[in-house]
Amino acid sequence: MTGSNNNIYMPFKAVIEEAxxxxxxxxxxxxxxxxxxxxxxxxxxxxxxxxxxxxxxxxSQWGAGEAPISVTSTRGLQRHIEFAIKKVGAVTTxxxxxxxxxxxxxxxxxxxxxxxxxxxxxxxxxxxxGIGIVPLRSLINFIQMHKKQYGKIFLLYGAKxxxxxxxxxxxxxxxxxxxxxxxxVDVKDESWKGNTGVVTGHLDRVKTDFKNACSYICGPDIMxxxxxxxxxxxxxPDRQIITTLEARMxxxxxxxxxxxxxxxYICTNGPVYTYEEIKKRRVYGP
Amino acid sequence: MKKDLILNKNYLSYWLRQLRKEMQLIGPMRGFKGDxxxxxxxxxxxxxxxxPASAPLxxxxxxxxxxxxxxxxxSEQEIKDLQNNDxxxxxxxxxxxxxxxxxxxxxxxxxxESSYDLAHPNRKSEDSYYMARRRNTVFISIGCNNPDPTCFxxxxxxxxxxxxxxxxxxxxxxxxYFVQTGSKAGKTIxxxxxYLFEEAQRQDxxxxxxxxxxxxxxxEKRINLEETRxxxxxxxxxxxxxxxxxxRCFECGGCVYECPVCTCFNIVERTETDKSPRPPLRAMAxxxxxxxxxxxxxxxxxxxxxxxxFTRMAGGNIPAEKKVMRTKRWWFHKLLYYPxxxxxxxxxxxxxxxxxxxxxxxxxxxxxxxxxxxx
Numbered sequence: 001m002t003g004s005n006n007n008i009y010m011p012f013k014a015v016i017e018e019a020x021x022x023x024x025x026x027x028x029x030x031x032x033x034x035x036x037x038x039x040x041x042x043x044x045x046x047x048x049x050x051x052x053x054x055x056x057x058x059x060s061q062w063g064a065g066e067a068p069i070s071v072t073s074t075r076g077l078q079r080h081i082e083f084a085i086k087k088v089g090a091v092t093t094x095x096x097x098x099x100x101x102x103x104x105x106x107x108x109x110x111x112x113x114x115x116x117x118x119x120x121x122x123x124x125x126x127x128x129x130g131i132g133i134v135p136l137r138s139l140i141n142f143i144q145m146h147k148k149q150y151g152k153i154f155l156l157y158g159a160k161x162x163x164x165x166x167x168x169x170x171x172x173x174x175x176x177x178x179x180x181x182x183x184x185v186d187v188k189d190e191s192w193k194g195n196t197g198v199v200t201g202h203l204d205r206v207k208t209d210f211k212n213a214c215s216y217i218c219g220p221d222i223m224x225x226x227x228x229x230x231x232x233x234x235x236x237p238d239r240q241i242i243t244t245l246e247a248r249m250x251x252x253x254x255x256x257x258x259x260x261x262x263x264x265y266i267c268t269n270g271p272v273y274t275y276e277e278i279k280k281r282r283v284y285g286p
Numbered sequence: 287m288k289k290d291l292i293l294n295k296n297y298l299s300y301w302l303r304q305l306r307k308e309m310q311l312i313g314p315m316r317g318f319k320g321d322x323x324x325x326x327x328x329x330x331x332x333x334x335x336x337x338p339a340s341a342p343l344x345x346x347x348x349x350x351x352x353x354x355x356x357x358x359x360x361s362e363q364e365i366k367d368l369q370n371n372d373x374x375x376x377x378x379x380x381x382x383x384x385x386x387x388x389x390x391x392x393x394x395x396x397x398x399e400s401s402y403d404l405a406h407p408n409r410k411s412e413d414s415y416y417m418a419r420r421r422n423t424v425f426i427s428i429g430c431n432n433p434d435p436t437c438f439x440x441x442x443x444x445x446x447x448x449x450x451x452x453x454x455x456x457x458x459x460x461x462x463y464f465v466q467t468g469s470k471a472g473k474t475i476x477x478x479x480x481y482l483f484e485e486a487q488r489q490d491x492x493x494x495x496x497x498x499x500x501x502x503x504x505x506e507k508r509i510n511l512e513e514t515r516x517x518x519x520x521x522x523x524x525x526x527x528x529x530x531x532x533x534r535c536f537e538c539g540g541c542v543y544e545c546p547v548c549t550c551f552n553i554v555e556r557t558e559t560d561k562s563p564r565p566p567l568r569a570m571a572x573x574x575x576x577x578x579x580x581x582x583x584x585x586x587x588x589x590x591x592x593x594x595x596f597t598r599m600a601g602g603n604i605p606a607e608k609k610v611m612r613t614k615r616w617w618f619h620k621l622l623y624y625p626x627x628x629x630x631x632x633x634x635x636x637x638x639x640x641x642x643x644x645x646x647x648x649x650x651x652x653x654x655x656x657x658x659x660x661x
Contacts, residue, residue, distance in 0.1 A: 006412075006414055007367055007369065007414040007415075008411060008412065008413070008414055009355055009356075009414065009415070009584075010356070010365065010367065011365070013363075062358050062360065062555070062582045063360070063555050063557050063582035064555060065553070065554065065555045065584075066553065067600065088600040088601035089599075089600025089601060090600070091600070092600060103363075105365075221603070221605075246599060247597065247599065247605065248596075248597050248598060248599045248600075250551070250552055250553040250586075251551075251553065253411040253413075254411060255393075255394060255411070255413050255549070255551075256550060256551050256552065256553065256586075256589075257549065257550030257551070257589070257591065258550065258552070258589070258596065258597060259597075260550075260591070260615070260619070261605065261606075263622075263623045263626060263627075268411070
């Protein structure tokens with residue numbers, strides 16, 4: 001009965017085609033859904049699940065539970081659905097034990113996803129903190145694919161220490177394709193010759209007109225908050241500051257109430273918000 | 287002319303008896319120590335019609351405390367859906383609870399208009415477990431001739447008698463019931479036994495009207511939630527007030543469990559074997575996943591936003607860490623956000639939180655306090 005009935009809580013099966021340890025407690029999974037999975041939307045071609053950057057799946061292993069995990073792949077670029085999962089809680093610990101050709105269960109995609117149109121014809125500034133690069137990678141690749149519609153692309157990426165910088169291959173590839181990348185770490189070691197300190201301290205390196213640029217932020221709460229304020233002070237309008245929030249979620253479809261903040265169910269109305277919405281809709285409230 | 291009916295009280299138990307043959311009959315009965323509970327009725331005479339207006343809570347028959355969602359034997363590939371499709375009839379539900387269920391219907395079947403899911407704009411998000419139970423349940427509600435001292439349904443427009451939104455509504459006219467049908471399901475269960483009913487006459491309408499008026503005079507509380515809402519919206523209720531409220535909160539979750547409108551839940555997994563009722567350790571289920579018929583069950587249980595762990599994310603970050611944030615959120619959700627989403631308060635005036643709350647910070651008291659103390 002997998003996925004064939006109307007039960008929205010029914011997960012569908014997917015098989016892990018590749019599981020790579022990325023170091024620092026992050027594991028990278030490439031999964032392929034096994035049909036029959038839920039009906040595809042109009043845009044869904046070739047029997048694949050249709051999703052957009054910024055959406056998430058409820059990933060589960062039977063007996064351990066479900067966890068909301070953002071996709072890091074981009075439809076049209078990668079054949080697989082890709083997740084980069086950090087080991088932090090009960091479910092992710094179990095997910096980390098999985099190997100190639102194991103099955104996992106998925107539900108989704110859920111959430112509103114990034115609105116890439118907001119950045120059209122503008123310079124795009126990506127600001128990532130730590131594991132926050134994961135959902136942004138999906139969007140960076142998406143915007144990179146449709147490069148002609150956008151201006152210059154910047155990436156400001158901060159990690160705790162050099163070994164926690166994820167997606168090093170992608171960073172190289174992006175650099176080749178002309179994305180201006182600034183890396184920074186909190187704690188440097190002998191090998192590190194780059195920048196240190198928080199990401200907001202390196203905004204000067206982004207040579208763009210902030211009033212006209214659009215930024216996508218993802219990272220820890222405190223980093224998001226500080227970055228948004230910093231960008232505002234540089235004159236970026238609130239509606240061009242876009243972030244994605246995290247919350248505890250159990251259903252992903254606005255029923256369980258666990259992600260309820262202010263007036264928003266982060267799972268359905270979010271997780272992507274503009275600074276304008278966050279202020280207006282009291283997302284950080286009450 | 288309306289087609290309302292009259293049921294002689296002597297025929298009630300015969301009618302319920304017949305209905306019980308078709309589906310499970312649930313009604314209020316006296317439990318062990320004098321508490322009233324809604325239970326599956328074995329003997330018709332066990333039904334306690336004298337129970338207080340808001341004592342037992344029938345919510346759990348449409349939204350159970352523990353709902354089993356899926357079951358999967360580890361060694362097998364398929365998931366079994368445990369959706370409950372039993373047919374039920376719930377007798378003796380009060381108008382406030384009926385309104386609450388109508389409100390939950392709207393919540394659980396709702397689509398979110400806002401920017402929900404750019405990739406799948408028309409995807410439905412209907413809670414299948416709730417809706418399956420709801421579609422298979424018929425309610426016979428009884429209007430409240432004698433509201434409790436804690437009731438204030440008249441102030442929020444959910445009682446003591448409903449004008450719509452019920453399946454069958456009975457009004458006690460002394461020796462007979464005045465019967466109104468408000469839905470297709472309600473018509474079916476009355477029309478199948480039409481010979482038990484008579485058509486209502488002018489006198490019956492008059493009596494019913496009088497009963498309604500007399501019930502309205504018996505309310506002791508006058509709560510104006512709209513006024514409270516306006517004061518909160520105007521920013522007159524300061525954080526120090528909510529701080530005070532939160533110091534009186536015991537975080538017991540009683541108000542949420544007793545609230546007919548509250549619907550938050552948690553989803554957890556349990557593992558069990560056929561042989562032993564004691565669930566095996568999680569780790570064992572994984573290492574020995576392939577053997578021994580170990581089953582994993584995904585269940586959902588009621589959850590309470592007053593608990594600290596309610597918003598705790600993996601890694602231990604708690605967005606609503608301070609008690610005042612959680613306390614405030616509950617009131618804001620009921621008094622501000624429900625009206626914004628559904629044009630109705632998230633409170634039906636049943637007064638259960640007034641009875642339950644050990645800190646005396648229930649909706650009615652707080653609303654009254656805001657009215658009196660904050661100008």
